[in-house]
Amino acid sequence: MASASNATPDTLPAWQTLKHHAETLQHVHLKTLFGTEPSRWKSFTRQVAGLTLDLSKQRWDDDTLEHLFTLASEAGVPSAIEALLSGKRVNVSENRPALHTALRLPADATLEVEGEDIVAAVHESLAQMERLVSRLHAGQWRGATGKPIRHVVNLGVGGSDLGPLMVTHALADYRPNDIHPVEVHFASTMDGSQLADYLSRLNPETTIFVLSSKSFTTIDTLSNANTAREWLLSQLTQHGATPISAELVVRQHFIGVSASPEKMTEWGIADDHQLTFWEWVGGRYSLWGTIGLPIALVVGMDNFRAFLAGAHSMDRHFAEAEMAENLPVLLALAGIWNVNFLDIRAHSILPYDGRLEYFAAYLEQLEMESNGKSVTRQGQPVNYSTCPVLWGQLGPNAQHAFYQLLHQGTQPVVCDFIAPLKRYDEVEDPDTRRHLKAQHRLALANCFAQSRVLMLGDDALEDDGPRPEHKRYRGNQPSTTVLLDQLTPATLGSLIALYEHKVFVQAVIWDINPFDQWGVELGKKIATDTQKIIDHQGDLSRMDASSKGLIEAFWAAEQE
Template sequence: MTSPIPNLPSLQQLPEWKRFADAAEAASVRTNDLRILDAAGINVDITGQVASEELEAAGQALLEARQFGQLRSTLLSGGIANLTEDRAAWHTVLRAPAPIADVAAERQRMNEFVRQADSERRWRNIIHIGIGGSDWGVRLAINAFGYAGAWRHVRFAANIDGHAMQGALAGLDARETLVVLASKSFTTAETLQNGQRAREWLAAAGLENPGEHMAAITARPDLAAAWGIPQAHIFKLWDWVGGRFSLWSSVSLTTALAVSSDVVAGMQAGAAAMDNHFAQAPFAQNAPIQMAMAGVANRSVLGYGSLNIAPYDFRLAHLVPYLQQLDMESLGKSVDIAGNPVGVPTGPVVWGMPGTDAQHTFFQWLHQGSDGAPVDFIVCQQADHSWPDHHTSLLANCLAQREALLNGKTFDEAQQESLHAGADAQHAPWLAKHRVHAGGRPSSLVVLPKLSPYTLGALLALYEHKVFVQSVVWGINPFDQWGVEYGKVLAKGIVQELAGARPGPDEGQRHDASTRHWIEEFRKS
């Protein structure tokens, strides 16, 4: 490692942090003080977050104390932003209108590959094999823009569970199928094991050269070539592209084949527009910054342990797991970049599902549960179907649920409601206690004019930059994931033990009693 070990002051030692925390505790949700930000064509309504002039000033001072401006410049210019791995996190260059030469060349290669396949009407079926960042973004984009069907049929296999691969292969004609392997390292266990099953399936179908029916996106083209994948089918990643930010690269080959290269280009353009907003908009009008500071106040000061994502659009069903990985893999850290405990709660649990299904699943807990959670409502002002009454109902439900969380219902209001519903004077006060809504529960409303590749790209970049700003405040590195890596290392040893190998004395003692027991039990299966 060549980067010097940073000497970062502890967050709690900063007077700017105490000022911010005190201001957040004293602030309130000001429902009559409209705060709507315009960011790359998206409206971000943060009226439902706690606010005050003191909190606004304290947030700006805190970011200055954390050298936010310098760190943002490092990120956007391709400097060493990922200190623990001594490399850049330059995913923004992947969607730049005029990127560096390597990126432009790979973009052109991918588009030409898709154009040729389309012109030949080749590969009616695509099996996309990847996991995490090599999977969720592709699922999201295809579900968003191919939900009504496309001439190519796409299946996904991410999980190591053999049922996932079995289901992906079932009923397909191998001669009309392309298998896409997306793995930055080309050593990802799940991807290679599933890929091996796909290669065997292609060979069993009588194909002389199964590699001709495979493509790879990886930072190790040599390993992909060793698998027999032709060089023309191998697309380059770079070590400075984190998996959860790789959607903007040739990982979207499957997206381009399924719903067109224009969709990929549109998403890149929307994300680039959000990059410009993030780089140039002043603090008070900068949507990623404002969402981030609201999130820091909610998590680290006000004590909310989670963040609910409520996309009121059926096509955005995969947005929740996409944002779960982005947020929780980036911010699931408790040690700052200097190696010291952060000292305050960091990244929240991110969860949710599309409305209105969510209203019949967990909104009861959001409204009247003891803890509650901030909610990001996401909705499209215009629909793309021909049933306006459906969309009117969808918009009404989104606004109503948010209003209920913001304003609540007082005891007096609940009592009058009970009386009007026919309760007698004795029972009305009792019923009213069950109908009270506390209100004042924070939320944001993100409004897309309509769902297009451009607006989806801008939306995803909005959340990327929000996560980065929060990492700056907490002083953590959002670009590594050592917690994930540790489990992978342990799994390699256990795989060998389950296959019959006996652990060495140190390894056997390392296992806890329960793990030792189940290794022995599973070996008998």
């Protein structure tokens, strides 16, 4: 999508203009930009869908942004947005659409993709999910021994784990009070350590498992699922005086979520306990549909639909707003500027709200699995940087961990600070509410102060007296601040959609496909071959010296 002539991004006129422009700003300190542009907050801040996006602490000026808008136009961003949202085959390597945005369309919308209106099918899948959720919330889902289900363990990895885990944690405050209590847990690791913990503590009579896998072939998930099935069969088939059939145990204790219903059936999932979605939904973009079952179980379907509505509001903004007002486009262009023209290859995500504990991990997959590419859409190697290394942690904790590097390390890092403006209004006890609100103000003070010090360095201090070098701060570290009016299902939906669309815009400009992940496939294939050797069913002699030594060390440990 780089241009109509298939020029690579770095040969576009605007790219060359930006290279020369960057030379004029490369050594301009942020404190200077703020000193000469007192209206930066107004110029570089936008508000929509319950979010405030502050880009004033980026190391750019009005001219930079104009050049970036030109680059986006030359790269075909406006037409690419239309192609994404209308269901064109933007996933070129797999020759299919990437229609996660369709999962959050309202029921009265119409979207015809290759001759089929998919909105009705999407809402039928949500209705099917709602029926399962309602049974569990009403205490009507009973296990093989007749007891109501109290625990749901989601077995998934990657997009089938990170999204639901992040959202259920973030929105735990929105759990309905008038439902049968159902606790949701997550097990993703193939080594079984998470699952083993649950199996040691949960009652098999009141526990069900959700197998979430788009392909239903993911070895991580299936290994956990097979262990869970054997645990249930061993615990329940001999329960009481009358044996219980294995078929009944599997039927009553497993739900499947996949794009491969035939594989779910083959594994043993009952037809009416299968939730499906489509090949055009990428795994890391799938929490908006039936993969979001754990979210609906925690927050209820009304809040789940509010979550979808919040994302849809950002979709509409993305589709309709001019680039100069378009939050995803602006956020994406800041990233392009930092990576390709200021040579900043590290990006840290820093939420200042404990409910967003897993947001950085979620974005790590969203961004690095999507844009960690080195080949263009036409199959040519790129000769420019694409996705930066992304990492993060809760900001208050990170202050006591890696902020040392941010403030005084040797490499530049761009940071995203994320926080809600309001919190704890719903706490009933006035004394507790007052203390918690004070803690929220403390978190915001730290959030705002850290971004200020990263920007200004020593100039953030009123008294810049003599100090040794090890107590000095250089500043000039760029950052973005995203403020939520409040952390609600709707604003969380719009926040996630903001980052989804940012990733897409960057992929368009870099001319890469953000909707495949071939880079993870080879490792899985080699792991399968290696497992055969570990199990004495393959040829050890063809392994390299290191791998051979590691396998022999494992064999020796087995013999002890």
